[in-house]
Amino acid sequence: GDSVTQTEGPVTVSESESLIINCTYSATSIAYPNLFWYVRYPGEGLQLLLKVITAGQKGSSRGFEATYNKETTSFHLQKASVQESDSAVYYCALGDSNYQLIWGSGTKLIIKP
Amino acid sequence: EAAVTQSPRSKVAVTGGKVTLSCHQTNNHDYMYWYRQDTGHGLRLIHYSYVADSTEKGDIPDGYKASRPSQENFSLILELASLSQTAVYFCASSDAGYAEQFFGPGTRLTVL
Numbered sequence: 012g013d014s015v016t017q018t019e020g021p022v023t024v025s026e027s028e029s030l031i032i033n034c035t036y037s038a039t040s041i042a043y044p045n046l047f048w049y050v051r052y053p054g055e056g057l058q059l060l061l062k063v064i065t066a067g068q069k070g071s072s073r074g075f076e077a078t079y080n081k082e083t084t085s086f087h088l089q090k091a092s093v094q095e096s097d098s099a100v101y102y103c104a105l106g107d108s109n110y111q112l113i114w115g116s117g118t119k120l121i122i123k124p
Numbered sequence: 125e126a127a128v129t130q131s132p133r134s135k136v137a138v139t140g141g142k143v144t145l146s147c148h149q150t151n152n153h154d155y156m157y158w159y160r161q162d163t164g165h166g167l168r169l170i171h172y173s174y175v176a177d178s179t180e181k182g183d184i185p186d187g188y189k190a191s192r193p194s195q196e197n198f199s200l201i202l203e204l205a206s207l208s209q210t211a212v213y214f215c216a217s218s219d220a221g222y223a224e225q226f227f228g229p230g231t232r233l234t235v236l
Contacts, residue, residue, distance in 0.1 A: 015166070045222060047224075055229070056128070056214075056227040056228055056229045056230065057214065057216075057227035058226075058227065059224045059225075062224065102166065102167070104166075106222055109221070111169055111172070111182070111183075111221070112167075112169075112225065114166030114167040114168075115166050116164060116165050116166045117166060
């Protein structure tokens with residue numbers, strides 16, 4: 012079946028440094044799944060960070076970027092310079108052929124001031 | 125602003141007891157979902173619904189029932205709660221199966 016694997020956390024990064032959280036997927040039910048990054052800030056509910064529905068395209072939001080790479084089946088999340096407010100748990104997900112979301116296990120990001 | 129609310133926010137239940145988790149959305153969305161999350165794992169879909177008075181099984185429906193009495197409300201029912209059902213439960217809504225899902229804050233359920 013479809014699956015998503017992402018960087019195991021917690022990941023600790025110093026403020027203003029760069030970040031990459033890896034996400035790779037296996038999609039057997041659908042050739043071109045929609046790909047998503049969701050985020051849960053402390054005390055808040057899950058919310059969409061960005062999504063990309065076309066292979067080769069890049070999505071961006073709040074300084075984060077992720078490129079849909081069909082060849083490597085990856086959708087890594089990157090940010091050039093993190094801030095303390097980026098501390099959160101990040102989830103990679105794909106939309107399967109039934110339009111249900113298949114989730115990664117989440118990556119807790121800790122930003123050191 | 126669109127919102128998904130859940131009640132209760134936390135609950136302690138006894139093994140064998142009945143538990144009902146409630147979800148209410150003001151998004152006017154057709155789709156609603158119930159997920160569970162265990163520590164260190166991603167979300168797993170329990171039940172979902174795309175229209176009132178109808179529910180569908182997700183990936184892990186065993187031990188759970190769902191009810192969608194109206195477009196706004198979606199409940200998850202544990203008829204005989206078990207220790208293995210201790211988890212955090214999230215409700216979500218979306219206006220289409222492939223669209224962004226909006227999540228509630230979660231319910232932390234502890235079964236003793």
